[in-house]
Amino acid sequence: MNQPSVDSVTSEQQAAQQQEKAVRLNLLLDVSMFVPVLTVAVLANSMLLMTDFFEYAKWIVSSLISWLILRRIRQGRTEAYEYGPEKIEVLGGTFISCLMLVGMVVMTGVIIGRIIRPEEVVPGFGLVGILVHLAGTGMNGWLWFRNKRIARETGGPILEATWRAHRADTFMNIGVIIALGLTLSLRQYHWSVYIDPICALAALLYPAGAFVAMLRRSLDELTDKTLEEAVQLQIMKQLADCFDGYESFHGIKTRRAGRRTFVEIRLGFHTDRSVGEMMDTVHHLKTGLETDIPGVEVTVVPIQADRLFEGHSAKTQIRMVPLSPATLKPALALITTTFNLTPDEVPVLELEESVEPGRHTAILAQKGISDPSYWVALFHGHVAGVTGIYFTPLDRHEAVWGGWTVYDPTLRGSVSRAKMLMLQKMVIEAHATGRKLLRLYTSTLPAEAAANRLYDHVGLKVYRTEPLPDGTGMVLYRQAELASLYTQAGLDSERQLGTEE
Incomplete structure (x- = not known):
């Protein structure tokens, strides 16, 4: 994972500034409503109003902490946090969710006590409570839509938790108004x-279910990596330095105890290599990491790569061939499962047009797509990857776009090579068109994190962003000069890719 650039830090600070203003407004409104709600809740003797008072108190605390976090991000004072600005935001979202859930548990106990020993609501102050909640409904409804819009624009977990809470509060206020109205209008009945x-x-x-889901997502984000990004970069650098010393990469496990960090790296070696050669690679990797990273203890676990590849090397068994009728269905299946697409999202037209040019030209033109061309990576006859290119009318004169690009993650020993192989093939074919730029787009969704790291590494820079239609993240538009990509990758011949035309 690459360290954030100056531009990305600036965009984080700009997003934090926008979120900070929204949270500050929430804080001021909650503080202004706190005393009236407290007074009415005590005088009316209503559990519903007490619940709402607790909500305001809870929101003042969480909004204050959220505001302080966002203020630090805006000012760029994040060096005290090993996790980086995005992790700070997730930590804030986690705290808000925990605070809400704890508050719900406490208030549940109080309410159950009132059910066991019921008391009447004071009618006059109950009516005042209804008026207060009418105002609260309007305020929370406005904050709901406002914060949801900002959360979609900035993608911050704090605003994501905030707008969901205001949505719940809007419906809760409506429920309070109805319940208080029924309580007062039916008070002649003992029940x-x-x-x-x-x-x-x-x-x-x-709203408990919504915050349980939010807490689960936040905890997953916070615990997905033991190591900070700078350390991850050091590990990837050392693995790259030793690339010719091992055949396949099978993952990293990390644990941290105090100031000590334990790293377990699983590498595949062929049995035709001597023990001495394997130990040289292991020693070089361990020495490099333990020198570069203070307090780290490295364990390299060798795996017999031959068992994974049936006695053959992934280097010689992966071949790139044009998409054909025979490989069309497996390619579509791989794309569908990798990206978890719905039937309407599967790129059937693009791939069929590649196999049979002219079949869907008019329909694709309406989508801004022309001349799609796709290739598949074959591993022992199995479709192990897909990549392609296409053009758009707006920039056809200068750019070619990267199409759907996937690789089969179940082929464990060849994953790292397959990822680069797909990109190399895309660059070769794009370069052959004579265009100046290669463009493509990804998103900030977790499923595309590995692709984003690879594209950052090879120099495909983000030049434009926009929110996803469902508001779950951002679309990242990337581009790079093809001449630079072609030279950087050393792509002087397609023969190195095992290409068969």
């Missing part, structure tokens, strides 16, 4: 004393 606490319990438990 009406149970309406207030029962509705309060329902209103409290309603």
